[in-house]
Amino acid sequence: MKILVTGAAGFIGFHVSQILLDRGDEVVGLDNLNDYYDVSLKNARLDILKGHPRFRFVKLDLADRPGMAALFEREKFHRVINLAAQAGVRYSIKNPLAYIDSNVVGFANVLEGCRHNGVEHLVYASTSSVYGANTAMPFSVHQNVDHPLSFYAATKKANELMAHTYAHLYGLPTTGLRFFTVYGPWGRPDMALFMFTKNILEGRPIDVFNYGKHRRDFTFVDDIAQGVVRSMDRVATGNTDWNSDEPDPATSKVPYRLYNIGNNEPVELLRYIELIEQCLGKKAQKNLLPLQPGDVPDTFADIDDLVNDVGYRPATSVEAGVEKFVRWYVDYYKVS
Template sequence: MKVLVTGAAGFIGFHLCQRLLKRGDEVVGLDNLNDYYDVNLKYARLAQIESQSNFRLVKMDLADREGIADLFRAESFDRVVNLAAQAGVRYSLINPHAYIDSNLQGFINILEGCRHANVEHLVYASSSSVYGANTSMPFSVHDNVDHPLSLYAASKKANELMAHTYSHLYGLPTTGLRFFTVYGPWGRPDMALFLFARAILAGEPIDVFNYGKMRRDFTYIDDIVEGVVRTLDHPATPNPQWDGATPDPGTSAAPYRLYNIGNNNPVELMYLIEVLEKQLGVTAQKNMLPLQPGDVPATYADVDALTTDVGFKPATPIEVGVERFVAWYREFYNK
C-alpha cells in the first residue's frame, strides 16, 4: 500500500513508519518539525528511516490548507494515518491556540484530502484524555465522553466528531484510536518517564503530581504500533445493529469506529518510579505536588472492542518496557 503518515518524525509516527516500511509499504511521511520539543531528537528518528527507498519525507504543516490539498492531488494514497497533532495536556493551558491550529484546522484539511482522493481508510490518533471527568473504570469506547478536562482533550473529542461527520456524509471509513500513556525508546521528552530519567541521572528532584497517587495505563510503543497497523488493515465498517434511539458512541451506522489502545493494567506512578530507579541504579529525589489542572487521577483502558475486531490486546509489562527505554536512553544520550 501507499500510506501517508502525518507526524512521521514524532514518537509514534517514527515507529509506525519503521513497521510499515519493513513490511514493504510505500510511506510518505509528513511533519512540520516544530520545536515543541528537541528537534534534534526528531531528526535522529528520521535518520533511521530516510535512507530507505520506499520512504519520502514532506516537510509541511497540517494547517497549510493549499499545501495539504496539493499533496493529496499529487499522490494516490491508499490509506492515511494522522498522528500529527499538538500534544500535551499541560501545554494546552499555556498555548491554547496551537491546539486549534493543528488539531482542528489541520484535521479538517486531512479529512478533506481523504474525501476528495477517495482514500480507503483514515486512521487517526485520539487520546485517553477524552474520558475527562468519567470515573467508571475501565474506560470503554461505548461510554459517552462529553466532559473533557483540558483543551487538548476537547480537540481530540472534536476530531472524533469531525471524523464521524465525514464517515456519514461521504462514506469515508474512519477509525479513531484512543492511546493510553505511550512510552518506550525514542519517546517524547515531555512525558513523565523521559523527564524522570533525565532528572534522576542529573541528580535533580522529580515532580510527582497528585502525591504519587496517579494511576496510568502505561502502554509500550510496540503495542501501540501493532494496534495501529491492525486497525489500518481493517477498514471501519457500519454497525448494522446501531440504533439511534440508544446510540453506541464507539460505532455507527456509518463506516466509523473507535478503539482504546491501552495496556489494560493501570500502574501507580510511584511503582513506575520504583521500576525506573531500579533500572537506573539511582534513588530519585521526589518533589510531591498536588494534581495539576487538566490532569485526571487515573486511566484504565477497556480493550475488548480492539480484541474482538482485530484480535489484538497490548500486553508488554511495565518492567520490560522501562528496561528497554532505559537501555535506549543510556545509549542515545551516552549516560
Template structure:
C-alpha cells in the same frame, strides 16, 4: 506495493509506525512540520533513520497550511492514511490554546478534506484517553459517553472524533479513531514522565511527582501501540448493523465509523512506575511531591475488548520490560 501516508512521521509514534510499515514492505510518505515543541534534534535523528529506507519519502509541511495538504493529496495516491500529527500535551494546552485549534482542528479538517476528495479507502487517526475527562467508571470503554473533557487538548481530540463521524456519515469515508493510553518506550517524547524522570534522576535533580504519586496510568509500550495501529489501519471501518439512534453507541455508528482504545489494560500507580525506573537506573529519585495539576485526571484504565474483537490484538508488554528497554535506549542515545 501499498502506500501509506503517515502524518507526524518525525514524532514518537509516527516514527515507530513508519519503521514497522517499511519492514512489512509498505511504501511510506511521511509528513511533519518538525516544530520545536520539543527537541528538533530528536525528530531529525528519527527522520535520518527513516530516510535511509528507499521506500520512505518525506514532506515537510504544516497541517494548518491548506494549500500544502491539498498538494500532498494531489501529488500522491494513498491506500491508507494514518493521521498522528497533532499538537500534543495536556499541560501545554493550558498556556498555548491557539496552537491546538490550528493543528488539531484546522489541520484535521484539511486531512479529512484530502481523504474525502481522494477517496482514501480508510483513515485511521489518533485520539486520546484524555477524552474520558471527568468519567470515573473504570475501565474506560468506547461505549461510554465522553462529553466532559478537562483540557483543551482533550476537547480537540473529542472534536476530531465528531468531525470524523460527520465525514463518515456524509461522504462514506471509513474512519477509525484510536484513543491512545500513555505511550512510552525508546525514542519517546522528552515531555513525558518516563523521559523527564530518567533525565532528572541521572542528573541528580529532584523529580516533580503530581498527586503525591497516587495517580494511575495505563502505560502502553510503543511496539504494542504501532502493532495495534497497523492492524486497525488494515481493518477498514464498517457500519454497525445493530446501531440505533434510540440507544446510540458512542463507539460505532450507522456510518463506517469506529473508535477503539489502545491501552495495556493494566493501570500502574505512578509511585510504582518511579520504583521501576529507580531499579533500572540503579539510582534513587529525590521526589518533589505536588498536588494534582489542572487538566490532569487521577486514573486511566482502558477496556480493550472492542479492539481485540475487531483485530485480534491485545497489548502485552509489561512495565518492567518496557522501562528497561527505554533506559537502555536513553543511555545509548545520550551516552549517559
C-alpha cells in the same frame, strides 16, 4: 500500499512508519518539525526512516491548506494514518490556540484530502484524555465522553465528531484510536518517563503530581504502533445493529469506529518511578505535588473491542518496557 503517515518524525509516527516499511509498504512521512521539543531528536528518527528506499519525507504543516490539498492530489494515497498533532495536556493550558491550528484546522485538511482523493481508510490518533471527568473504570469506548478536562482533550473529541461527519456525508471509513499513556524508546522529552530518567541521572528532583498516587495504563510504544497498523488494515464498516434510540458512541451505521489502545493494567505512578530507579540503580529525589489542572486521577482501558474486532492485545509489561526505554536513553545520550 502507499500510505501517508502524518507526524512521521514524532514518537509514535516513527515507530508506525518502521512497521509499515519493514512489511513492504510505501510510506510518505509528513511532519512540520516544529520546536515544541528538541528538533534534533526528530531529525535522528527521520535519519533512520530515510534509510529505507520506500520512505519519502515531506516537510509540511497540516494547517497549510493549499499544501495539503496539493500533496493529496499528487500522491493519491491508499490509506492515511494521522498522528500529527499538538500534544500535551499541560501545554494546552498555557497555549490553547496552538491546538486549534494543528488539531482542528489541520485535521479538517486531512479529512478534505481523504474525501477528494479516494482514500480507502483514515486512521487517526485520539487520546484517553477524552474520558475527562468519567470515573467508571475501566474506560470504555461505549461511554459518553462529553466532559473533557483539558483543551487538548476537547480538540481530540472534536476530531472524533468531525470524522463521524465525514463518514456520514461522504462515506469515508474512519477509525479513531484512543491512546493510553504511551512510553518507550525515542519518547518525547516532555513525557514523564523521559523527564524522570533525565533528572534522576543528573541528580535533580522530579515533580511527582497527585503525590504519586494516580494510576496510569502505561502502554509500550511498540504495542501502540502494532495496534495502529492492524487497525488500518481492518477498514471501518458500519454497525448494522446501531440503534438511534440507544446510540453507541463507539460505532455508527456509517463506517466509523473508535477503539482504546491501552495495556489494560493500570500502574501507580510511584511504582513506575520505582522501576526507573531500579533500572538506573539510583534513587529519585521526589518533589510531591497535588494533581495538576487538566489531569485525571486514573486511566484504565477497556480493550475488548480492539481484541474482538482487530485481533490485537498489547502485551509488553511495564517492567520490560521501562527497561527498554532506559537502555535506549543511556545509549542514545551516551550516559556513562
